[in-house]
Amino acid sequence: MRVSAQPASLYEQRAAQVTPPLRTCILPPIHHDRPTTNQVAIGEGRNELKQSHISIRDKDALYEQVLYQTTLRTICELYETDEIHAFDAVVFNGWVEYLDQATGQPGKSCIMSVYTGREEFLAINLSSVEPKACYRALKGVSAAKPATLTPVQPILRLTRETVDSSKPEILQGISRPK
Numbered sequence: 001m002r003v004s005a006q007p008a009s010l011y012e013q014r015a016a017q018v019t020p021p022l023r024t025c026i027l028p029p030i031h032h033d034r035p036t037t038n039q040v041a042i043g044e045g046r047n048e049l050k051q052s053h054i055s056i057r058d059k060d061a062l063y064e065q066v067l068y069q070t071t072l073r074t075i076c077e078l079y080e081t082d083e084i085h086a087f088d089a090v091v092f093n094g095w096v097e098y099l100d101q102a103t104g105q106p107g108k109s110c111i112m113s114v115y116t117g118r119e120e121f122l123a124i125n126l127s128s129v130e131p132k133a134c135y136r137a138l139k140g141v142s143a144a145k146p147a148t149l150t151p152v153q154p155i156l157r158l159t160r161e162t163v164d165s166s167k168p169e170i171l172q173g174i175s176r177p178k
Contacts (some may be wrong), residue, residue, distance in 0.1 A: 049127060060147035065095060067112060067146050068131035079118055089117045093154040094142070109151040114140030 036053045043050050054062070075090050094112035099105075116138050124134060135142075143150035 007038050031124055060145065063147045064145070065131065067142075068135050069138070071112065071114065072126060072129075072131055072134060075114075075116060075121060079122055085118075087118075089115060090121070091115050091154075091156040092140075093157070094146075096149060098149055107149075110154045111146050111149055111152060112140060112142035113155040114138050115155045 036059055037051055038054045039050075039052045041050050053059075057159070071092050071094060072125060075092055076091075078090055092112075092114050093110050095110050097106065097108050100107040113131075113134060121138070141152045141155070143152060
């Protein structure tokens with residue numbers, strides 16, 4: 001299986017960190033834009049474009065599916081491209097940056113987090129699963145409705161105690177597909 005094509009924003013400044021004592025790969029934040037445009041039509045005067053937008057409910061449902069699918073696909077690609085078996089487990093912390101609607105200030109929250117071992121994950125037939133059910137079966141945590149951006153506690157977070165910060169190993173092989 002090849003590395004899948006993803007929006008360019010998913011690959012900006014991305015380097016997964018492997019913690020040697022834990023043999024665990026921890027991913028940095030991934031940012032998702034939430035689409036709202038449903039259709040663009042040419043106006044009557046032919047000099048204007050009219051946009052229609054999807055409903056909030058449909059936008060939230062689409063966003064939720066994108067989050068679960070991207071999480072599973074990213075974990076899958078990490079294991080498939082780790083030819084030297086540099087890690088035995090992956091921690092995916094889904095961080096998002098957003099504009100807080102209550103304060104007008106930028107915010108950042110971890111809205112989903114999952115830990116999975118190599119053997120457990122590679123035994124899953126991803127082509128036949130429902131992404132949210134698979135994520136839950138892996139004991140992933142997220143808000144009931146991820147689109148609300150309700151924060152959850154990351155399963156594992158890098159700290160100075162987690163890894164010897166003077167000698168971190170960085171996987172540089174995770175790159176944007178051509």
